[in-house]
Amino acid sequence: MQLTKEMVLQQANAACKNTLMETLNIEVIDFGEDFLVARMPVTSRVYQPDGILHGGATVALAESVGSFATHIFIDIEKYFVRGIEITANHLKSIKEGFVYARATFVHKGKTTQLLDIRVTDDNDNLISLCKLTTISLPRTK
Template sequence: MIFDKENVLALCNKWCKNTLMETLEIEYIDAEEGMLKAKMPVNSRVHQPMGLLHGGAMVALAESVGSAASLMFINTEKQEVRGIEISANHLKSKREGTVFGTAKIIHQGASIHLWEIRITDEENRLISLCKLTNMVLPRKK
């Protein structure tokens, strides 16, 4: 199968309609085999009470990009993906601008995918480092 970056991005962005990803304004912006990148604006919609980017919003970005990335490795007509574990280490705070979530495959098994997701800012400074485990399941009819 030939990797089609434009098709992957179009499909990921289409799947965001009427979801949390749309609410958080997550947009998929880059892809290659074993990597998917998305961006999310940092504004009051994703702030915690102190005016900083909420850790939960970063985890939502990480799980969104990591789960979507697993779709590149499965037959979406016969299989589906479920996130089963996520961890995050928040290293820096951010008040405004944009953050980018880049998922890179660590392990691609038949039923388990392990992803490292780096949340960075516009200057490529590491804001959060996340790890996501996805399970590949047969699609229910």
């Protein structure tokens, strides 16, 4: 049986149960051959004290979508993925709506992967620009 896009999205979101992704209400909403998109609602749950989106929540969204992208494109029966470095440039603040993180591969190596993650708002304004490096390591039995 070939997995449909809807089946993959369902499985990805089911994997978020009882994790930080569930706590932040991060939802995987789209993917393609070289990208993955997730969204997160901007509510008081992810605010900093002055009522705008917390940069740490933005980085958690970015690392989640980037790591998920790497998971989708490797053999998870043989390898596991870990983030090893993330950088973020926060360019604009936001108080409501959703933020969307789109991860695309800059480098898709056998061991390391580099992803560009653009975080935008409902109007496609750039909120943050992130870079994530992941590593794929062999599973041991």
